[in-house]
Amino acid sequence: MTLDMKVLSYIAVMAGVTYLIRMLPFTLFRREITSPFFKSFLYYVPYAVLAAMTIPAIFYSTGSVMTAAVGALVAFVLAWFNQPLIVVALSASAAALLAGFIF
Amino acid sequence: MRSPFVKGLYHGIPIALGYLSVSFGFGIMAVRAGLSVLEAVLISVTNLTSAGQAAGVGIIAASGPYIEMALTQLLINLRYALMGISLSQKLDDKFHTPQRLITAFGITDEIFAVSSAQEGKVTPAYMYGMIFISFCGWSLGTLLGAAAGSILPGALTDAMGIVLYGMFLAIIIPPARQHKSVLLVVCLAAAFSVAFYYVFTAVSSGFAIIFSAIGASLIGAWLFPVADEAGKEAA
Known part of the structure; x- marks a missing residue:
C-alpha cells in the first residue's frame, strides 16, 4: 500500500x-428552459448518448464478437419485451458466458 | 411505497453490478500500469468515471504534463456538463445548492440515463440512493480488480463486460419502440458512432460519443420537436 x-x-x-x-x-x-428546440434537444441527448456508447462497443465488450453478439441479441429481445434493466443486463451477460462454452 | 432513497438504491443495482465488472477491469489495468492498489482505489472514489480514469492512468504511467491530464479529463468528461444541464430541468424543489453540489459528483452516463428516464421530477434522496450504490460498486470493483484480478476465471470477467451495454439497450429500446422520434435519434447516433469507430478513427472515443450524440439530438429536435414534458407521449 x-x-x-x-x-x-x-x-x-x-x-x-x-x-x-x-x-x-x-x-x-x-432557469427553466423554454426554447422548444433546446428542450427537445435535451430530451433526445440521453438516448443518443447511450446509443452512441453501445453501438458498436457492445460487440467488443466480451473479448469475442460471437459471444458478444449472442449477448446483445438476448438483451435486444428482452428489452423489446420491456423486461427490467437488471434482468436484461444479467441475461445478456449469462448468454455471453454460455455462448463462450459453445464457440 | 418504498422511500425515495430505497427506490434509488433499487434502480441503481444494475448500474452497480455493471460498474463492479467494468471497474474490476480498471483495477487490473491500473496495477499493470504501475499504480498501487491504494492509488487505483483512490482514483475510483474521487473520479467515478470510466473513460476519464482509463485515459488518466495512461497519462500517469507516461508521466505526462499536468495540463495534458486536465485537458484530457475536460474533453472526455465534457458530456457530463451537457447531462448536468439536462438533469437540472428534472430536479424536485428539495434541490438547493448543497444537494446540487453533492449530486453533481454522481453524474455519470448511467446514473444520468436512468434518472432521466424517470417519470416527473427526481428528489435528492432518490439520487443519493442511486449514486451511493453505484459508488460502492465502482469502488469495490476497483479494489477487487487491483487486488485479485488474476484469480477469477477469464470467461467470467469477459462475460461481465457486456452487463452495462445490456442495461443501455434496456433503457433505449422500449422508448424507441414506442416513439418514431426516439427510434430515429437512436439509429442516427448509432450510425454516427459506427462511422467514427470504423472510418473516422482519428477521433478519440470521448469525442466520437459527443459528436454522435449532439448530431443525432439536433436532427431529432429539428424534425420532431417535443412540446413539453407531458407531450413526450405525443412525440
Missing part, C-alpha cells in the same frame, strides 16, 4: 477537473 506524491497530484488534477465539469453547469444552471 504505497501512495506516491506525484501520483497523488495527478489524481488531484483528474478529480478536480472532473468534479468541476459536473458541478458548475449542474449547480449554476437554474
